[in-house]
Amino acid sequence: xxxxxxxxxxxxxxxxxxxxxxxxxxxxxxxxxxxxxxxxxxxxxxxxxxxxxxxxxxxxxxxxxxxxxxxxxxxxxxxxxxxxxxxxxxxxxxxxxxxxxxxxxxxxxxxxxxxxxxxxxx
Amino acid sequence: xxxxxxxxxxxxxxxxxxxxxxxxxxxxxxxxxxxxxxxxxxxxxxxxxxxxxxxxxxxxxxxxxxxxxxxxxxxxxxxxxxxxxxxxxxxxxxxxxxxxxxxxxxxxxxxxxxxxxxxxxxxxxxxxxxxxxxxxxxxxxxxxxxxxxxxxxxxxxxxxxxxxxxxxxxxxxxxxxxxxxxxxxxxxxxxxxxxxxxxxxxxxxxxxxxxxxxxxxxxxxxxxxxxxxxxxxxxxxxxxxxxxxxxxxxxxxxxxxxxxxxxxxxxxxxxxxxxxxxxxxxxxxxxxxxxxxxxxxxxxxxxxxxxxxxxxxxxxxxxxxxxxxxxxxxxxxxxxxxxxxxxxxxxxxxxxxxxxxxxxxxxxxxxxxxxxxxxxxxxxxxxxxxxxxxxxxxxxxxxxxxxxxxxxxxxxxxxxxxxxxxxxxxxxxxxxxxxxxxxxxxxxxxxxxxxxxxxxxxxxxxxxxxxxxxxxxxxxxxxxxxxxxxxxxxxxxxxxxxxxxxxxxxxxxxxxxxxxxxxxxxxxxxxxxxxxxxxxxxxxxxxxxxxxxxxxxxxxxxxxxxxxxxxxxxxxxxxxxxxxxxxxxxxxxxxxxxxxxxxxxxxxxxxxxxxxxxxxxxxxxxxxxxxxxxxxxxxxx
Numbered sequence: 001x002x003x004x005x006x007x008x009x010x011x012x013x014x015x016x017x018x019x020x021x022x023x024x025x026x027x028x029x030x031x032x033x034x035x036x037x038x039x040x041x042x043x044x045x046x047x048x049x050x051x052x053x054x055x056x057x058x059x060x061x062x063x064x065x066x067x068x069x070x071x072x073x074x075x076x077x078x079x080x081x082x083x084x085x086x087x088x089x090x091x092x093x094x095x096x097x098x099x100x101x102x103x104x105x106x107x108x109x110x111x112x113x114x115x116x117x118x119x120x121x122x
Numbered sequence: 123x124x125x126x127x128x129x130x131x132x133x134x135x136x137x138x139x140x141x142x143x144x145x146x147x148x149x150x151x152x153x154x155x156x157x158x159x160x161x162x163x164x165x166x167x168x169x170x171x172x173x174x175x176x177x178x179x180x181x182x183x184x185x186x187x188x189x190x191x192x193x194x195x196x197x198x199x200x201x202x203x204x205x206x207x208x209x210x211x212x213x214x215x216x217x218x219x220x221x222x223x224x225x226x227x228x229x230x231x232x233x234x235x236x237x238x239x240x241x242x243x244x245x246x247x248x249x250x251x252x253x254x255x256x257x258x259x260x261x262x263x264x265x266x267x268x269x270x271x272x273x274x275x276x277x278x279x280x281x282x283x284x285x286x287x288x289x290x291x292x293x294x295x296x297x298x299x300x301x302x303x304x305x306x307x308x309x310x311x312x313x314x315x316x317x318x319x320x321x322x323x324x325x326x327x328x329x330x331x332x333x334x335x336x337x338x339x340x341x342x343x344x345x346x347x348x349x350x351x352x353x354x355x356x357x358x359x360x361x362x363x364x365x366x367x368x369x370x371x372x373x374x375x376x377x378x379x380x381x382x383x384x385x386x387x388x389x390x391x392x393x394x395x396x397x398x399x400x401x402x403x404x405x406x407x408x409x410x411x412x413x414x415x416x417x418x419x420x421x422x423x424x425x426x427x428x429x430x431x432x433x434x435x436x437x438x439x440x441x442x443x444x445x446x447x448x449x450x451x452x453x454x455x456x457x458x459x460x461x462x463x464x465x466x467x468x469x470x471x472x473x474x475x476x477x478x479x480x481x482x483x484x485x486x487x488x489x490x491x492x493x494x495x496x497x498x499x500x501x502x503x504x505x506x507x508x509x510x511x512x513x514x515x516x517x518x519x520x521x522x523x524x525x526x527x528x529x530x531x532x533x534x535x536x537x538x539x540x541x542x543x544x545x546x547x548x549x550x551x552x553x554x555x556x557x558x559x560x561x562x563x564x565x566x567x568x569x570x571x572x573x574x575x576x577x578x579x580x581x582x583x584x585x586x587x588x589x590x591x592x593x594x595x596x597x598x599x600x601x602x603x604x605x606x607x608x609x610x611x612x613x614x615x616x617x618x619x620x621x622x623x624x625x626x627x628x629x630x631x632x633x634x635x636x637x638x639x640x641x642x643x644x645x646x647x648x649x650x651x652x653x654x655x656x657x658x659x660x661x662x663x664x665x666x667x668x669x670x671x672x673x674x675x676x677x678x679x680x681x682x683x684x685x686x687x688x689x690x691x692x693x694x695x696x697x698x699x700x701x702x703x704x705x706x707x708x709x710x711x712x713x714x715x716x717x718x719x720x721x722x723x724x725x726x727x728x729x730x731x732x733x734x735x736x737x738x739x740x741x742x743x744x745x746x747x748x749x750x751x752x753x754x755x756x757x758x759x
Contacts (some may be wrong), residue, residue, distance in 0.1 A: 010560055016567040023571075054556075081559040082552075100559060102566020102593045 002115065003057070007037040007063065008079075009055040013100075021111075034058025034066075039048040041067050046074065048115060050107070051094070053080040070091060075114045079107060080118035082114050128412040214289070214310030219260050219644050222246045222255065231310055239603070248309075250291075261293035263304045289313065301565035319503070325349060329514075329652070336414060337521040340377075346511040347379040350487055354514055356504055359486040360467075364436055365483040366429065366517070367476075371741045373436055373484065381491065382418045385578055421464060433458055440481045445505050446472045451520035472495050477516035485511075537734075543730060555600045562600070566593030581737045602725075612735060614653045619691055619756065620645045620684055626663040627682065630671075639679030646685040652758055658732045659756075665725040666752050672718065673699030673750060675738065686758065690738070702744040 004026045018028045029044050030035040033055045041049070041059040051069060053060035064076050075095040083099045095117075097108045132344075214231030216224055224241045227249075232241065235249055240581060246262065247255030254260045290313045296305040329349060343363055346397050350361040360380025364373045427434045451457045451468045468486035474481050478534045485508055489496065570587040577583050627641060634641055670680055678698040685692055702710065706717060709731045730740050738756040 012564040013560065013567075016571070017563055019571055020567065023574075043484070081556045081563070100563045102570065102590070103595055104561050104567055104570070 001025075001027045002047040002048070003029060004045065004111070005029050005031065005037065005040055005046055005049045007031045007034070007049065007060065008052045010052075017104075022026075024108060024110075024111075025096075031049055032033060034060060034063030037063045038066055038075070041071065041074070043122050045071070047118070049074055050111070051076055053082060061105055062093060068122060073118070077107070077110055077114060092093045131626055161682055170379060181247065212312065214308075214309070216241075216308040217247055218306045219304070220266060220309055222260070224249065224703060225305060228597065234310065234312075237307045258549050261291050262308055264293050265306050266303065279731070294708065323503075326503075326510060330510055338517050339515070339518040339522050342518045344379070346485070346508075346514075347377060349507065349511075350419045350485065351379050355485070356500070359489045359491045360418065361485060361487040362425075362487050363475075364417075364425070364427075364440075365484060366440065371429050373427045373434075373440060374427060375422035376483075378416070378419045378422035380416075380418055382416045384614070388587065398589045425464065434461060436461070436472055436484045436486065439474050439484050440686060443474050443476055445474070445501055447498075447501055448472070466490060469493075469496055471501050471504065473505055473506055475499070475512035475515060476513040478741070482512055482516060483517075495523045522708070534677070541731070544727065552651055559597070559600055562593050562596055566590060566597070569593065586603075607725045612655045612658065614655055615660070617656045618649070618651050619654070619659070620649055622654075622660050623663055623682060623693070624683060625665060626660055629664070630667060633671065634680070635672065637671055639671055640677075640679045642679060644681070644683045648682055649686055649691060650758055652691060654736055654756065655732075662694075662729040662732050662754070666754075669694055670697035670699065670750070670752070673697050673701075675699075677735040677747075687755070690755045690757045695754075696749065699750040701746050702742070702750055707742060707744055711740075 002025075006014065006017050006021065008017060008030065009032050013031055013052055014032070015057045018030060018075070019027050021079060022093055029040055031040045031045060037049070037051070038058075039057045040046070051060040051064055051066075057062075060078065067074060067076065076093070078094045079098045079100055080111045088116070095114045098107055098110055141743050183408065189483045202683050212230065214228065216227040216231055223244055224244050224246060224448065227237075227241050231237075235241075237249060241249045245255075246260075258264065290311045292309040292311065294307045294309060295303050298304045298306050329345075332345070347361045347363055350358050358380075360378065362378040363376050365376050366372070367374050427437050427439070429437060432438050435446060435458070436446065446456065448457055448468075448470050451462045451465070451470065457552050465486070465488065466489035467488035470490075471485055471488070474484045475483040475485060487496075488505065566589070569586050573583070573586050573590065623643075623645070627643065633639075666684075667680070674680075674697055679695070680698075681695070681696040683692075683694040685694075710726050713728065726740075733740050733756070735752055736756055737759075738754060740751040741755075743753070744750040
């Protein structure tokens with residue numbers, strides 16, 4: 001079963017994504033900040049990471065950098081309320097950049113796309 | 123004949139009788155008779171003698187009488203000459219006795235003082251309108267005391283001519299044969315003219331002082347012409363002012379003051395003749411809106427003469443830098459027929475406005491209603507005045523140029539502030555937007571999750587759908603705002619503006635159909651390609667066309683015109699919809715200003731920002747009931 005690491009500090013949003021992605025048939029592991037995310041990657045070695053940017057303790061971009069530094073092959077999708085990080089070259093390392101909306105279909109599509117690409121590459 | 127002889131020679135007749143008597147002495151008939159005849163003869167003789175002496179006396183008397191008659195006539199004649207001189211001398215004369223009673227007065231004085239009966243015998247205070255009579259200040263009293271006597275000035279109004287006169291009294295001592303001071307001759311002199319001159323000079327000085335502080339050009343022009351036309355200063359009936367426009371090289375009518383018709387002139391004169399205001403009073407009361415709509419002023423404002431056209435008297439005056447007095451416009455080759463007809467006066471004067479040796483304009487003044495002649499003297503004073511006026515105008519114009527520059531600077535500053543404001547609003551709005559976006563994602567997301575379930579009550583499903591819809595709408599608004607705050611970098615490429623417009627219109631084709639909008643495109647051929655960011659320009663076109671369509675909820679016509687206008691491309695988007703009210707019009711480019719129920723108020727500010735980033739501009743014209751015209755200009759570089 002595909003495991004998704006969902007990094008999200010907003011409690012309710014985390015619940016929403018967890019529900020929705022489980023409904024899609026994924027195993028979902030969650031983390032509330034960048035630091036926790038690093039630990040969870042070590043513990044679970046997820047197939048894909050969905051990363052918020054604005055978070056306490058360690059933000060998404062820093063966490064992404066650290067994850068990719070250890071496991072280059074784990075795909076990361078940035079899922080943020082801010083569109084302006086798109087221009088930041090740090091975010092270019094991500095496999096996809098999604099601006100949060102209440103319509104989750106774009107996120108679901110992107111997850112499928114990225115996973116398909118990953119399996120094709122490997 | 124015999125009768126005549128008897129009359130002229132009675133002595134001979136008597137001698138003959140005597141001879142006859144002597145001859146008849148020898149043959150005396152009657153001695154008594156002879157004696158009687160002798161007596162008669164003697165009586166006649168003595169009578170004759172008496173008569174003779176009487177005649178010679180009479181003759182002497184006759185000669186005397188002739189002489190005295192001549193003398194009388196001479197006296198009469200001289201008296202008449204004297205009388206005439208007294209009347210035409212133009213000075214009021216009055217002889218006063220020691221008790222200040224009038225012994226004699228001439229007609230001039232009677233006329234001036236408006237006396238209906240002879241003043242002789244009256245006390246002087248009864249006839250002179252003065253308040254010093256009998257006091258030590260009275261010139262007559264002073265002369266009787268052996269001092270110099272003259273009373274400087276006072277005003278009288280003669281009802282006959284309804285003119286105010288300025289008069290001065292001078293007292294002259296009159297002594298009799300014995301050298302005793304008996305009477306005083308009081309001379310009353312009309313000093314109105316010299317007083318007017320003094321007043322004019324005073325006015326000049328006042329004008330100088332005031333204009334130094336008057337930098338408002340319109341106010342100044344008004345002031346100058348008011349001075350020229352004011353009754354108590356220059357007193358011209360009308361005055362027009364022309365200024366040189368350097369850019370267009372023309373002499374342009376700016377302002378005219380004066381009545382447009384004779385009736386108006388009479389009315390104004392009646393009003394003015396009783397007033398004697400100082401310049402300061404006039405300025406305080408000056409109403410700029412008044413007098414502006416007169417046909418005379420309107421006509422003047424339409425007068426434009428190229429500076430090359432020296433046939434025009436105003437132009438030649440400006441070029442010659444010297445006043446021109448036209449005495450008879452109908453027969454003066456210096457006046458064109460057109461100018462004569464517009465002015466309608468046969469006598470007028472043109473005075474150049476010269477500042478720092480340069481002509482800046484011309485003033486034309488006339489007396490078309492009172493037909494008073496324009497004297498050389500008056501033109502001289504006018505020239506002095508106009509020179510000062512020219513300097514003041516020059517000052518005001520310089521000030522105006524400065525003011526324009528300041529306005530420009532202010533505008534630039536405002537634009538800076540606006541973009542600064544935009545930036546501030548951008549960062550703030552982006553913060554707020556993101557803060558709101560997160561809970562919205564949760565609300566909408568869960569609502570969507572719920573919608574997957576089946577409910578027995580259909581109301582739940584409907585309500586969930588409403589939540590989803592509303593969240594979607596809020597998210598769209600947030601998208602607009604965050605785009606607004608996003609710093610933009612232009613990606614300019616050479617682009618055909620018409621092509622962008624075509625694309626935009628195509629994109630909206632269905633929308634036009636739905637809203638029953640008829641689109642009319644008119645693109646000029648050969649519009650050059652310009653360097654723009656196509657995506658951004660497209661965004662602008664979309665915003666503006668969208669606004670236009672929204673202003674026509676019941677359908678209408680949409681005109682889209684692209685043409686090249688002097689180094690720039692102009693894009694006009696014209697609708698036939700609801701116009702923009704004036705109070706709204708000045709705010710439409712302010713961020714977050716909106717009149718639409720679901721608008722965000724960023725469409726137009728973003729559009730303006732994009733166009734300004736491209737070095738262009740947006741101009742809006744909206745007329746009630748005629749729709750709105752948005753004109754975009756983009757520079758061709």
